[in-house]
Amino acid sequence: MADASALKLRIEGMDCGSCAAKIETAMRRLPGVADVEVSVAGESLSLTLDEDRTSRATIKAKIAALGFHALDPAPGPGLQAHDHAPTHGHWAASAKGRLVIASGALLAAAWVVSLAGPQWAEWPYVAAAVVGLAPILRRAFAGAMNGTPFSIETLMSVAAVGAIAIGEAPEAAVVVFLFAVGELLEGVAANRARAGVKALVDLIPRTARRVRDGVVEAVPAEALEVGDLVLVRPGDRIPSDGAVQAGTSEVNEAPITGESAPVLKEIGSTVYAGSVNANGELHVAITKAAADNTIARIVHMVEEAQGSKAPTARFIERFSRWYTPGAMALALAVVVAPPLLLDGDWRTWIYRGLAVLLIACPCALVISTPAAVASGLAAGARRGLLIKGGAALEALGRVTTVAFDKTGTLTVGHPGVTDVVAIEGSMESMLGKAAAVERNSSHPLGAAIVEEAVARGVEIPQAFGGGIATPGKAVTGRLKSGFVSVGSPRHAVEGGLMTAAVSDRVAALESEGKTVVVVSEGKRLLGLVALRDRPREDAVAGLARLRALGLRTVMLTGDNARAAAAIAVELGLEHRAELLPEAKLAAIAGYRAEGPVAMVGDGVNDAPALAAASVGIAMGGGTDVALETADAALLKDRVGGVAELVVLSRATLSNIWVNVAIALGLKGAFLVATLTGAAPLWMAILADTGATVLVTANALRLLRFDPARSSAVKAARPTARRDGG
Template sequence: MTIPLKLHVGGMDCAACATKIENAMKRLPGVTDISVSYGQELLSVTLDEDRTSRAVIEGKIRALGYTPAGSDVARTPANDAQAATAPWWRSPRGRLVIGTAALLAVAYIVSHIEPSWATWAYVAATAIGLVPIGRRAIVAALSGTPFSIEMLMSVAALGAVAIGQAPEAALVIFLFSVGELLEGLASGRARAGIRALMDLVPRTARRLRGSEVETVPVEALQIGDVVLVRPGDRVPSDGDVIDGTSGVDEAPVTGESVAVLKEPGSTVYAGSIGIDGELQVKISRTTADNTIARIIHAVEEAQATKAPVARFIETFSQWYTPAAMAISLLVIVGPPLLFGADWFTWIYRGLAVLLIACPCALVISTPAAVASGLANGARRGLLMKGGAALETLSKVKTVAFDKTGTLTRGKPQITDIVCLAGDENDMLAMAAAVERGSSHPLGLAIVAEAERRGLDIPRAFGGSSVTPGKAVTARLKAGFVSVGSPRHAAGKSALTPDQADRVAALEQAGKTVVVVLQGAQALGMIALRDEPRPDARAGLEKLRSLGVRSVMLTGDNARTATSIGSLLGLDVRAELLPDAKLAAIAAYRAKGPIAMIGDGINDAPALAAASVGIAMGGGTDVALETADVALMKERIEGVAALISLSRATMSNIWQNIALALGLKAIFLVTTLVGSTPLWMAILADTGATVLVTANALRLLRYGNRRSD
């Protein structure tokens, strides 16, 4: 019977670990669709149980030195936190460090008590410490990974013993164990970003059952349940407010630092925090499908997706290790055979070269930085769906924006009220009375402004009548009042030449003008426009400071688009049909990588055509499931933050590569001239690995102390 199987595998620190497990699985009959993610510590396979049992798979994983920690079980904050807080000395690597340290100490003591036994004491310490490492090397070799770091270490240690350098062999084994332990601890830090996201969701919820309140695990919540969120409580899952009013801190989810007012009808997200009021929330998503769960899933998938530079490094390392072993062999046999040099000296130096050649630091240099960059972005509401998007963003020179709902609010706002007769508020109240009940965006904006001012909106008798394309008319206590186009007003000869010029000036500024008429008399004019987002200008300025060009691509009319473009200071291409917008993106892309920013719905073709598609949308399905990047905090400034973070990540990657290769080059030279002992050679790899990982972890704090 064929079944899907998922195993959480503890102890994976880098891509080399994942490769060993993947190669081992490929050699087992009936195991297909193999996927290994060291970032998630997850193995996924399709298993034919008639050919290979799950016990065999778990046994193979253990033989390679890793720990299968459970299967087919969803990760939860509880079990992740338990794994994260386990003390290092209880782990297999911690026990190996303690054991090798004890053996080394015993050998050292023996060498001082009875010098004649010193060599055998160190040989015994090396042999015992080498048993688990050698066993893993043999299993890896038989499973398709002959050039593992364990194999290099075993050959170097045995070679050192063979030439009478048992003390150094024992020290090498100990330092290797310490290096592996430090790598594991550093990788755990890199995974802390995901655990922090998981911890945003509370473990329990206060569910309402009639007038009773019961405390239940969040996993027990069902769609339709009503929960109580008090000040200071975290929202247990996505839902809609049905009662109460409160400010809600959404920073844990969207990165938005300002509290958002929530009232009946508002949507709240799992992990956000109530501030000053009590809310009753009707659950719309289960815990496994809420915003936090989907963000975690997206980030974990992104970490499993390799960036182009990461794929290159992995391919390079596959050739690098065999080549390094060949060079080590040449160092050992070349000088003695060709120049009659001392065999002992060059065997010793060749073994040191072998230790220096271990590829761990190089292999982990890229994925560690990418994982940290993705985790940093997720924490700040910048959700990237893979290392490829992260890498491409660092090269972007042009950013194309849709207008409506992206650069602008997506809803028209009143910009000017020109009173021609009577009181401005009275005129606005009458216009709102005519438009009340309308679904037209202009009418909704007029009613909203009247309500914002607290005006007493009169009642219309018999409702409103609509003359399509011209006006909306209603009978009020003061008589018949119309809200219509300037052309409609001109047809009634209601506008003087000066008033008509005023209308033209407003329209030239990209605004839509309506005229309020009482009978044939013009009471006033109301100008509306879909105004830019408050942060749009600052966000575009930050892009300019990064050397990135911004352009607006919109299907809106040229007059309105040009007006918005001049306000924001960016290039405009207007009146673009969908095909023309795609052609424009293709033309920009031919000159270099381009990012497209849209709302993720009607802009889907353009988002797909760009080098990187970025969806605006706080927590919506579209924002999480379309495009390559989602801005959970709906701010233009997030685009600059994305590019800044991606550039920092790529810079970190190249620093890591230079650090890994530079240290190896330095130690190679010192080894060939005879200045590097074996115990120091191992530091060229384990030390570099720890330094590279620590450097990558700096990205977790990127943006904390400076503006992006």
Template structure:
């Protein structure tokens, strides 16, 4: 029993979705080949193949027969670093050689015809027939491999028909202009791939690794292992994801997150591969190998996203399968109906039918959606907005509701001390005593109290012996002054009488969504400390921007309704609290009935909700979970990124419809002028080429897109 192996080939010459479709159709007809995926955006062919039934050279021969050039094969496993494609110099490409050949033949025929007018027709006919050979071979090969109605078929039929009716000069011009158009498409496709190439260039190829003896050795980044220590000098790029162990410096993370303001990095801070160290030397412990660093994951994710098709692209692919044969039938009717039914001139209407064939070429229509999607995905990646495919990118622009998780999404994810009420002594004394009691515990509230005392540089009293923790009630420790405890209001009420004004103060703080702990010395209440998981700095602005876009915003939380409402009230959105996981899923299903819904979570405990929503968005700052759990991830870890995603999606959808309108509108105009005898053959091919170039150029505008604030 044999098993299929997975391989990926790089292919030169693919410049539109119809190219990818031809290769995909041909591969699917080979025995033992399955799981075929072709991406013209990245210039790759991925497939599973039983090499006992189909050899690699057979696959490469089929690709060459279709007019494309296989450049080599890479293993399907993710390499240590994404392989950089060989730089394709457009004037050295196969399509550039075709332009030169067809142009030279036309020029020779033109000059020779001027010198020998009596041979004019034969000279242009010869030039046209020789020039058409490469395209006709591709048309025949495509037909034999399952794609009979290709752009090459339309062009070959039109050119040969022009020669047959005595319009050899126009046939030669049409072939030359078609070759030029294909070359322009290749150049444009290369521009679209430049975004991925730029990401690959962000990662340095070498790193300064520290040896046990404390010396630095330059090694390839592929050799870096987890827990290796590296030196990052001022001006150097961080070689892989890691944690700062020594040093302090500002780091420019714009290549990864799109954030232009440098971020101060000190001991304990995370750093991303590709970010640029500004002004101080850092010693970094590597936490991810080169194959799994942030840049590598972004590149692989964007490539996979470009290979997946958006719903509009799939629709256009289905339409294009019958569009071309229908166009050929329509052109044939134009040729024969007027002469037979109305006594029209045969040569005139055959000529107009041939022009219709050229105008009907579907390239511009087929490329309209994938070109925009590829540009939108690349533009998002440059701004730290990672989107896993065209389907997610399209859906984002249609969402009517955005549901946020609270903890770690709208809020920072850890509590902070917000209020200190001193009932005996000063605020600092109350906080210092509470920090002494909580110093040796790991509860989030205790850690927040210790952090607040540290920030105030307070002298924390010493404890004698270990603290005693009663889960859900209190932590007690022995200080020099006697026993002290930090506990819940209920615990305090169990051990002493709580005066009415203290109870009122506790209730007021809790009504603001804060958690209150009571600091006691023996049975005497000395103070209250309120803590809350505070909203992110940009949470209110992010919610406001979504509302300005006409999107409903709601917070879904497992916290009690009072706490959830308090946080939501400060941010200006509706809150639904006390939702267990099942209830949260049911709420998402209910909201989904009104229209597509986006769920925003931290990518860890929100996985079911992210999956249940129309599109899931993970806040994760580049973590593995954030990149793998949801349909989109926000590397900047900012709430405003949700609004940026929706704006980018709407801009992409608008670009798609602009492209479709351009493609079909130009064809409609030139079809009308053709039927009235205004359009010549060379004008028809220019119309098709022009539409393709316009559509591609319009899609490339998205690469410079920046969401408006």
């Protein structure tokens, strides 16, 4: 297959897992076809095709024979394929809707005829059954010819034809009608599930106001290029990812990150496609094209995730391959065993055997997992919780340990001032002089000192000339009052400025994991400034929520033991410090031996640990690395999002098992009722159609599930243990 090329088609009429399985099986049987992937949620078929062996026309013809409609994806990058995709109209306009109307009308007409002339009642029911059964028979035959002999259409066809053969045409007509109604309801439910991804696509405005040479012109959003400048007025949606070049405003990022409060945006701030400008005019420089912006990547990731199969779904699919032939064998045993062994009535037991066939249809069982997983993934994406597939979604609910990187994950990732100690003069004067020296410094400690002085409203005196840096020791600047140095304690000791009392104070601050700088003027020591990377605002509450869920929390960091211990005590979790990358991997392996483990990191330097964990979770605020490195990403960039992921996963797992219980429970109840003669043939279809509708409706409940408001998360109080472990 050296000349093989990728082919992607949009598939209309595909509403459940068994539909996807039929298409996948048929495609795999064709020569020159490989890498077949079918997504019910995305209504898509992707494969690799050698057109010298199988043409595209053959692919489409096979799909049409199975009862589906194959369309070429619309031209255009990324989201545009969605923009031009055919919309789902009213149910009555669809092929399934027309079949329901036609079979229902014929069934009603047959009933009227039976009332007017009972002697003619049989044939109108036969006609109603045959008309409704014709498309089902065609699909059953096509499925059998393409590798799926034991499909639901096969079971339906055998049951309906058998019912007609034993003189139960009215029952056959009712069964066919109910089956058509069930398929229609499946389609409606599937479209509702797909609406989650469509809602994300709809966040992108169709037009943008591009500014060129001072002139504002309306252009299609997909026409924007990197570097273009756009005007975003109050109330407008931002057309693509970019950076603010002019203006100040609050932006509602809830559709993208799930952050409920508007976020202040100033010059240099990053803005995301689909977010809403609230109250000020912004000029935004585009940094990502339409096909590569945050919304496009989220949609692509969610669609890929929904197309992937969770472990439970794979198990149920394997089970159903044996289940359906086994059910047919059971139905045959029900037909022949009682008459042959117990002298039962042949007609009675044929009738009951046909009912068993209908009960045995595996649709509800097959769809129980993918429907719940698709809804769970969509619900998470709406709230800034991106999960790459059913396997990761299931694994999150089973983790027993959550390991965190420190810098940038549990902490904000840059130092902040924690203590300002004046030795001579006022604290404000000392801090202002230190900020004056560091004002033009690019060093993170210097930037933090300036930030603290500005935040406190301290007057910063003017410095004359640039600061003179002595690497690793100090920065010195000339102020009106004299030369001021901001340097390390060691530099102060070398200058003979440190007293025993000051040295003790420095040691006490350093024992708390803080970095201390000494501020001096000439030969006078003015004071100390202590700095440390600070925990995120929600770190204490987020970790408490995880512990309330019964999970062990641990911090793995390459930072020094003193700094790590200080953060660990403040946050109340176990810690292991001074870990080289290979030591981190060994630690993850050790925790994994005790049970599934999740690793939470920033998605850059933690990539090996993220990959080694059962589930890797990146905190990245929508960056490329965050979306591509790990199994899940937190767009809210909050520690509390980890607990929300776990709660969402557990809710999805619970939904799956409820679905399985519904599917098997209804089948079991109807099987008993059928074998005892308590349920007629037409009611047997409810064991599958009814179960399928109930399972799908239950799965759709997850679309409204908010893990942040779940009682499992709210039960956790923002209190931290102080025992360090």
